[in-house]
Amino acid sequence: MKRRSILNAGTLVLLLGAQQIARGAGIVAVRLWPAPDYTRLTIESDTLLASKQQVAADRMTLDLEGIALDPALRELVGKVKADDPFIAGIRIAQAGPNTVRLTIALKQAALPQVFQLQPVAAYQHRLVVDFYPPRPVDPLEALIAERMKEQDKPLAIAPAPAPAIAAAPVPDPLGELIAQQTQRPPRAAVQVPASEVAKPAVPALANAKTDRLIIVALDPGHGGEDPGAIGPGGTREKDVVLQIAHLLRERINNMSINGNPMRAFLTRDADFFVPLGTRVDKARRVQADLFVSIHADAFMTPTARGASVFALSQSGASSSAARWMADKENKADLVGGLNIKAQDQHVMRAMLDMSTTAQINDSLKLGSALLGEMGTVGRLHKGSVEQAGFAVLKAPDIPSVLVETAFISNPEEETKLRSSGYQEQLADALIKGIERYFSRNPPLARNRPL
Numbered sequence: 505m506k507r508r509s510i511l512n513a514g515t516l517v518l519l520l521g522a523q524q525i526a527r528g529a530g531i532v533a534v535r536l537w538p539a540p541d542y543t544r545l546t547i548e549s550d551t552l553l554a555s556k557q558q559v560a561a562d563r564m565t566l567d568l569e570g571i572a573l574d575p576a577l578r579e580l581v582g583k584v585k586a587d588d589p590f591i592a593g594i595r596i597a598q599a600g601p602n603t604v605r606l607t608i609a610l611k612q613a614a615l616p617q618v619f620q621l622q623p624v625a626a627y628q629h630r631l632v633v634d635f636y637p638p639r640p641v642d643p644l645e646a647l648i649a650e651r652m653k654e655q656d657k658p659l660a661i662a663p664a665p666a667p668a669i670a671a672a673p674v675p676d677p678l679g680e681l682i683a684q685q686t687q688r689p690p691r692a693a694v695q696v697p698a699s700e701v702a703k704p705a706v707p708a709l710a711n712a713k714t715d716r717l718i719i720v721a722l723d724p725g726h727g728g729e730d731p732g733a734i735g736p737g738g739t740r741e742k743d744v745v746l747q748i749a750h751l752l753r754e755r756i757n758n759m760s761i762n763g764n765p766m767r768a769f770l771t772r773d774a775d776f777f778v779p780l781g782t783r784v785d786k787a788r789r790v791q792a793d794l795f796v797s798i799h800a801d802a803f804m805t806p807t808a809r810g811a812s813v814f815a816l817s818q819s820g821a822s823s824s825a826a827r828w829m830a831d832k833e834n835k836a837d838l839v840g841g842l843n844i845k846a847q848d849q850h851v852m853r854a855m856l857d858m859s860t861t862a863q864i865n866d867s868l869k870l871g872s873a874l875l876g877e878m879g880t881v882g883r884l885h886k887g888s889v890e891q892a893g894f895a896v897l898k899a900p901d902i903p904s905v906l907v908e909t910a911f912i913s914n915p916e917e918e919t920k921l922r923s924s925g926y927q928e929q930l931a932d933a934l935i936k937g938i939e940r941y942f943s944r945n946p947p948l949a950r951n952r953p954l
């Protein structure tokens with residue numbers, strides 16, 4: 505449906521006639537994707553759009569050349585959300601006979617990246633402006649901030665403890681992790697020597713006798729410019745998988761394994777595009793014990809149905825269907841829109857060359873446990889874990905699986921995927937699978953701090 509409306513908009517521009525075309529690019533659509541990591545502004549046009557920008561502390565001006573002021577472009581003004589972390593507002597004006605100027609008021613000093621994307625999938629040419637914070641969002645700090653929000657009680661400072669504190673059971677593993685990772689005292693302990701600081705009071709974990717926090721990275725597929733698969737009824741994969749991830753997060757955060765509390769970390773918690781490599785990097789930054797990518801894809805035929813689970817492969821795909829699925833998923837960066845120049849290619853290559861045999865073995869075990877539970881909720885597409893070269897499963901040190909919860913291209917499964925009842929059942933099955941995996945494969949006694 506989305507594809508059709510985009511094509512129609514494109515056709516409309518073409519039908520406006522030679523006069524418009526002679527002026528240059530016609531605007532097809534404008535979109536804004538606000539998120540804490542970065543806000544993206546996309547201007548889609550039927551031909552390449554030339555632009556020049558100037559950046560100041562409180563605003564950015566973007567001159568679009570070879571176009572006239574267009575109602576489609578004006579829509580940007582109304583699309584700015586009050587809670588956008590970066591953009592306060594947008595003004596649009598004709599700045600010359602063939603130049604339209606966007607003045608983008610900024611809420612914080614942002615580092616804009618401007619780049620072009622070639623036509624791909626349902627999209628024509630895209631001019632993209634990403635507004636990044638001067639200091640990138642650290643996934644670990646994001647996890648901490650989320651945890652802080654959950655705490656009902658104000659943080660308390662206890663009387664100065666005896667020096668033997670280090671040997672005592674740690675009541676708050678995440679607090680400990682925070683302190684060690686950030687090399688800074690916890691928030692409550694500003695200007696108090698670290699050795700004299702008590703950990704924040706956390707009722708939920710107060711009795712946990714452990715120094716080990718189990719972190720499960722949940723990776724809702726797609727997002728932002730990349731809707732993922734779209735069902736015959738218009739359901740978008742990116743929306744459904746985020747809902748399922750939220751339900752699974754609730755369950756994970758209420759669970760512990762042998763007294764070790766679990767925490768979920770989401771690689772995206774809003775509707776914005778996260779590159780595949782960044783998803784892996786985020787999971788590694790929080791030293792996740794597991795990585796579960798959640799999807800609900802379309803297949804070549806609408807009759808395809810059932811859940812499947814995939815692990816990485818070092819030598820080819822386990823079936824042509826698995827290869828097809830991996831190729832499809834790996835295109836997410838093209839559709840979502842990656843600023844290739846801004847990516848650190850060296851880091852990526854070094855990471856992908858690392859051995860992954862042990863990771864794949866663990867991933868297959870995790871995948872089997874998940875499949876076993878998912879089979880009790882609904883039909884399975886295939887009863888065993890499939891393997892192919894999924895880019896998002898390439899963390900060399902984290903058991904990683906990609907779960908296709910159902911085929912959104914199947915009308916019956918699309919209806920189920922939309923229902924909160926089925927989403928709950930899926931989340932229940934996934935948490936049981938994770939529990940089953942950990943009961944047979946206890947988390948390694950890994951020393952978290954680097």
Ligand SMILES: [Zn+2]
Pocket residue numbers: 725726732733741799800801833
């Ligand atoms: Zn997908």
